[in-house]
Structures are given as structure tokens and as C-alpha cells.
Amino acid sequence: MPSFASWGTPETVFDRLPGAWALERTIEGQATMSGTAVFTPLEAGLLKYREEGRIRLADGKEFDGHRDYVFERAPGGFVVHFAETPRRLFHAIAVLPEGDALAGSATHLCTPDTYDSAYCFLPDGSFTIRHTVHGPRKDYLSATVFRRRAG
Numbered sequence: 001m002p003s004f005a006s007w008g009t010p011e012t013v014f015d016r017l018p019g020a021w022a023l024e025r026t027i028e029g030q031a032t033m034s035g036t037a038v039f040t041p042l043e044a045g046l047l048k049y050r051e052e053g054r055i056r057l058a059d060g061k062e063f064d065g066h067r068d069y070v071f072e073r074a075p076g077g078f079v080v081h082f083a084e085t086p087r088r089l090f091h092a093i094a095v096l097p098e099g100d101a102l103a104g105s106a107t108h109l110c111t112p113d114t115y116d117s118a119y120c121f122l123p124d125g126s127f128t129i130r131h132t133v134h135g136p137r138k139d140y141l142s143a144t145v146f147r148r149r150a151g
Helices: none
Strands: 019-027 031-041 046-057 062-074 077-082 088-094 096-098 101-110 113-121 127-134 140-148
Touching (some): 088 113
Antiparallel strands (some): 019 031, 019 140, 031 046, 062 077, 088 101, 096 101, 113 127, 127 140
16 A cells, blocks of 8 residues: 555554644634644543634634544544543544545534544645535534644
8 A cells, every 4th residue: 555645544543643732723703813733642542632722703702712632543544532431423534534634524413513623734744624514503524634733
């Protein structure tokens, strides 16, 4: 199997996540967020994900926000859980070659809305997550770019 720059192979993507990442998010027509995401190892095969940043709404209001997940190693990819006890599944991502990148996607039903999520691990070492949300309560696209923080 070919290597995909700093990500290696679908089997090694999970191993490359730990550490700090700068994040830039756009929620189409609604808000932006700038901040940091940190993947911290827990027990074997688990990473705590914590993002913190400044959210700016379309009307100019600003506030701090955060979100937590737990990432779990899985064959050929990873599983993302909500950071709850007991853990609850958000989605499972099978990572596959896609052009010069590695990518995976999944759908999560959060009744009554649907989240279609796509991850793309790029040759330059950055990655993106896009959540397209449709339903009677929510309808938006959230696009986040992650770049490794120096240090």
C-alpha cells in the first residue's frame, strides 16, 4: 500500500493524531471559530479530543467554546465517541486512499437531524473535518481545518 506523506497508511492515521493542532472552523452563514484541538492519549487505543476556541457569530457577537470527544483506534481507521459515561457512538471512520490523500466518512442520525461527516488527511500533514447537517432543527455545513501546532 502506498504511503501518504506524513499520515503513512490508513492503519497509522490514528497514531499521528496525538498533540496540539490549530483549528479554523466555518459554519456557513452562521459563525467562525479559531482555536486549538488537543489529542491526549488515555489508555491504550484511546485518545481524548478537546477543542477550545473563540466563536464569532455572524452578528459579530463573540464567546469562548469547547467540545470533547474520545477517539478509539479501529482496524483501518477510528471510532469517535461522545465524551459521556457510558461512551456513546458518534461515528466510525474507515480511512481509505482518495487521490493523494486519505479520507473517510460516516453518517450519524441525531433524531430528527442527520450528520454526514467527512475526514480528509492531506499530504501536507493537515486534515479537515466537514459535517453537513440536515433536518428539521438544523441545516448547515461546518468545515474545520487542522494544522499541527509548532512546539
